[in-house]
Amino acid sequence: MSNNDSNLYNNQPFLAGGGSMGEMIRKFDWSKTSLGPPEQWPVELKNMTSMLLTNAFPVLICWGDDFIQIYNDAFRPINGEGKHPQALGGSAKDTYAEIWETIGPMFADVMQGKTHGFPEFMVPLNRNGYIEECYFDFSYSPIKSVDGIIGGILVVCVETTERVNSLKEFQKSEDAFRNMNEEMASANEELATTNEELFESRENLQQLLEELADSESKTRSIVEAAPFPIGVYIGKEMRVVLANKSILDVWGKGYDVIGKLYADILPELDNQAVFTQLDHVFTTGEPFVARNQRLDLVVDGETKTSYFNYNFTALVGKSGEIYGVMNTAADVTDVAIARQKLQETTDDVSALNEELAATNEELAATNEELLVANEEHALINNELAKVNNQLSLAQDELQLAINAASLGTFDLNPVTGRFVGNDLLKSWFGLQPEEEIELHKATDVIDENDRERAIAAIQTSLTYESGGDFDTYYTILNPLNPIPKIVRAKGKALFNDERQPIRLSGVLQDVTEQRKDEQRKNDFIGMVSHELKTPLTSLTAIVQVLNSKLKSSEDNFISGALDKANIQVRKMSSMINGFLNISRLESGKIHLDKSDFNLEVLIENMIAETQFSSPGYLISLSPCNPISVNADPDKIGSVISNLLSNAVKYSQKGTHIEVTCLIKDNGVEISVRDEGIGVKAEDVQHLFDRYYRVNNPNYSHISGFGIGLYLSSEIIRQHRGEIWVESTPGKGSTFYFSIPLK
Ligand code: ADP
Numbered sequence: 001m002s003n004n005d006s007n008l009y010n011n012q013p014f015l016a017g018g019g020s021m022g023e024m025i026r027k028f029d030w031s032k033t034s035l036g037p038p039e040q041w042p043v044e045l046k047n048m049t050s051m052l053l054t055n056a057f058p059v060l061i062c063w064g065d066d067f068i069q070i071y072n073d074a075f076r077p078i079n080g081e082g083k084h085p086q087a088l089g090g091s092a093k094d095t096y097a098e099i100w101e102t103i104g105p106m107f108a109d110v111m112q113g114k115t116h117g118f119p120e121f122m123v124p125l126n127r128n129g130y131i132e133e134c135y136f137d138f139s140y141s142p143i144k145s146v147d148g149i150i151g152g153i154l155v156v157c158v159e160t161t162e163r164v165n166s167l168k169e170f171q172k173s174e175d176a177f178r179n180m181n182e183e184m185a186s187a188n189e190e191l192a193t194t195n196e197e198l199f200e201s202r203e204n205l206q207q208l209l210e211e212l213a214d215s216e217s218k219t220r221s222i223v224e225a226a227p228f229p230i231g232v233y234i235g236k237e238m239r240v241v242l243a244n245k246s247i248l249d250v251w252g253k254g255y256d257v258i259g260k261l262y263a264d265i266l267p268e269l270d271n272q273a274v275f276t277q278l279d280h281v282f283t284t285g286e287p288f289v290a291r292n293q294r295l296d297l298v299v300d301g302e303t304k305t306s307y308f309n310y311n312f313t314a315l316v317g318k319s320g321e322i323y324g325v326m327n328t329a330a331d332v333t334d335v336a337i338a339r340q341k342l343q344e345t346t347d348d349v350s351a352l353n354e355e356l357a358a359t360n361e362e363l364a365a366t367n368e369e370l371l372v373a374n375e376e377h378a379l380i381n382n383e384l385a386k387v388n389n390q391l392s393l394a395q396d397e398l399q400l401a402i403n404a405a406s407l408g409t410f411d412l413n414p415v416t417g418r419f420v421g422n423d424l425l426k427s428w429f430g431l432q433p434e435e436e437i438e439l440h441k442a443t444d445v446i447d448e449n450d451r452e453r454a455i456a457a458i459q460t461s462l463t464y465e466s467g468g469d470f471d472t473y474y475t476i477l478n479p480l481n482p483i484p485k486i487v488r489a490k491g492k493a494l495f496n497d498e499r500q501p502i503r504l505s506g507v508l509q510d511v512t513e514q515r516k517d518e519q520r521k522n523d524f525i526g527m528v529s530h531e532l533k534t535p536l537t538s539l540t541a542i543v544q545v546l547n548s549k550l551k552s553s554e555d556n557f558i559s560g561a562l563d564k565a566n567i568q569v570r571k572m573s574s575m576i577n578g579f580l581n582i583s584r585l586e587s588g589k590i591h592l593d594k595s596d597f598n599l600e601v602l603i604e605n606m607i608a609e610t611q612f613s614s615p616g617y618l619i620s621l622s623p624c625n626p627i628s629v630n631a632d633p634d635k636i637g638s639v640i641s642n643l644l645s646n647a648v649k650y651s652q653k654g655t656h657i658e659v660t661c662l663i664k665d666n667g668v669e670i671s672v673r674d675e676g677i678g679v680k681a682e683d684v685q686h687l688f689d690r691y692y693r694v695n696n697p698n699y700s701h702i703s704g705f706g707i708g709l710y711l712s713s714e715i716i717r718q719h720r721g722e723i724w725v726e727s728t729p730g731k732g733s734t735f736y737f738s739i740p741l742k
Pocket of ligand 1: 642646647650674676677678679687692693694703704705706707708709710733
């Protein structure tokens with residue numbers, strides 16, 4: 001045999017199979033080592049080498065005093081590129097020089113018959129194109145000859161990378177997944193128990209190995225007692241020839257399986273790809289490795305889901321033919337479930353994270369909206385603050401004005417009857433500033449002559465139809481102050497949507513002095529008018545006597561002058577009558593002297609008088625039926641006379657004046673229409689005020705005092721009638737009044 005021979009020891013049946021390491025072992029020139037050529041090896045070394053070559057687990061044999069090494073395909077990556085291929089046929093002392101200090105004494109012990117373990121030894125392996133940290137439990141046990149002489153050491157490795165990595169992952173996520181950790185801890189405990197069992201079993205295995213040294217049949221026992229599942233199936237039909245207790249427990253089909261077909265024992269695997277995998281290994285010789293493979297097995301009649309790392313390795317006969325498949329496996333269910341739970345928890349946490357992220361986004365959006373709303377609120381608040389400032393300025397100004405004008409203010413809530421007033425008002429009512437104004441106190445202080453009228457005015461203003469206006473005069477008799485005070489009360493009522501009054505607010509103005517002045521003026525006018533009336537009456541009588549005596553006078557001038565004197569005297573007397581009436585009215589001395597009379601006749605008389613004194617106008621009466629009314633004929637006559645003389649005064653000569661008289665709604669309506677200068681809308685509302693005259697420079701030559709319409713309106717009011725005007729400036733006016741028929 002020479003080194004050039006590509007397969008130096010191909011003729012040794014125990015060196016058959018074993019993949020690439022089998023190839024290398026067969027090629028290796030063992031004669032140069034202390035082992036010598038393989039055919040001369042002791043039987044126990046041959047047996048062990050045969051077992052090593054067919055085993056899917058990493059196995060190393062260190063033989064002899066210099067621990068010459070033989071290892072299989074599974075062990076090769078553990079040596080890595082740094083130690084392989086020099087390790088094959090080399091001494092373990094050299095290969096593991098860096099840890100020899102640790103393992104050297106162990107090896108020495110094993111050579112003395114002891115066993116040793118080296119748990120979780122880290123080996124960096126490049127199995128998937130990158131370097132990963134892998135962990136192995138090493139077991140060192142002696143290989144004995146039939147005579148009990150220890151010839152070498154069997155090193156068996158079980159990979160624990162998964163477990164170590166899982167532990168690492170668990171530790172990393174310890175804080176986040178405390179619950180998970182508990183489960184992991186229990187899974188770890190179980191694994192630890194399994195490890196212990198494994199270790200125990202390894203010791204058993206050791207014993208079995210010792211027995212194996214006795215005979216080949218003992219090898220079978222070792223396999224059967226192995227702590228991990230091992231099965232051997234022969235022929236394409238996969239007849240079970242070897243199945244250890246561990247694999248029988250996994251199958252859960254009892255112990256009577258030897259000689260039966262794999263597919264018959266495990267029919268539930270039919271659609272789980274296992275049969276195909278076995279067939280592929282048997283047909284091609286390529287080993288099959290599954291990791292964390294789920295298998296649903298019917299164990300003791302019940303379907304049980306487990307996870308396995310398992311290998312199918314082809315068994316090759318002497319002539320290279322494949323005669324069977326060896327199946328080794330490790331139950332990794334606990335780790336798989338732990339990993340699943342970890343994954344589920346991770347999924348839950350990431351789902352939770354996504355939800356939280358979504359919620360965060362929503363909250364952020366809501367925050368932004370709130371921010372915008374806040375900004376808007378801030379703007380509105382600013383505006384409100386400005387408006388408030390303006391309001392309080394306006395209130396201050398109002399208060400100043402109220403104080404400066406010495407006005408009493410009041411606010412009545414008609415719903416609760418609460419009456420509030422300022423200090424000045426309280427002092428007028430004889431109350432102290434801190435005293436409340438009870439409603440009856442506010443009315444009790446009104447002079448009894450005015451009280452009924454004032455209360456009626458309040459009540460009227462509280463009706464929606466009145467428009468809420470309150471404007472009246474009355475006298476206050478304060479119990480603490482004997483001097484009566486005349487006040488003008490002016491206010492406005494507010495109404496709700498149901499047209500119910502909700503408050504009446506306003507001011508009271510002390511007009512005592514003003515009223516006294518007017519009274520003095522009225523008294524003076526009354527006195528003067530009265531004094532003028534007597535000589536004027538005499539003058540009228542003299543003019544009339546003269547008129548009748550000189551009627552037939554030839555002198556045109558005298559008769560014309562007397563006519564004019566007569567007209568002027570009439571004008572003057574109507575003027576003086578007006579002043580007298582007004583002074584009577586003011587002092588409340590005007591009384592109606594009612595009687596039944598024919599209104600048509602009265603109107604005709606008044607037209608005749610006016611026509612007499614103003615012959616330049618065409619005054620007509622539209623057909624008017626005889627109407628009997630109950631009224632004061634003198635005063636109604638003075639109203640008609642006033643309207644006619646105004647129509648004359650404020651129209652051009654030659655124009656037409658038309659009087660009508662109609663019965664309407666239980667009353668009679670009289671109108672006087674002219675074609676004169678008319679009245680502007682803004683003046684119309686004041687025409688019936690005392691002393692009011694339209695301010696028009698074009699007509700300043702027209703004399704008057706602004707008392708005629710005032711007196712007329714007072715007379716009509718006393719008759720419970722109405723007086724009003726319709727007018728178009730430049731076209732003419734129509735004055736109306738109506739009085740009730742009954
Ligand atoms: P006066 O004595 O000033 O005429 P009145 O009270 O009778 O007083 O009238 C008040 C004012 O009403 C007048 O000054 C005048 O401006 C206006 N007026 C009255 N009647 C007419 C009318 N027919 N046409 C135009 N203006 C009138």
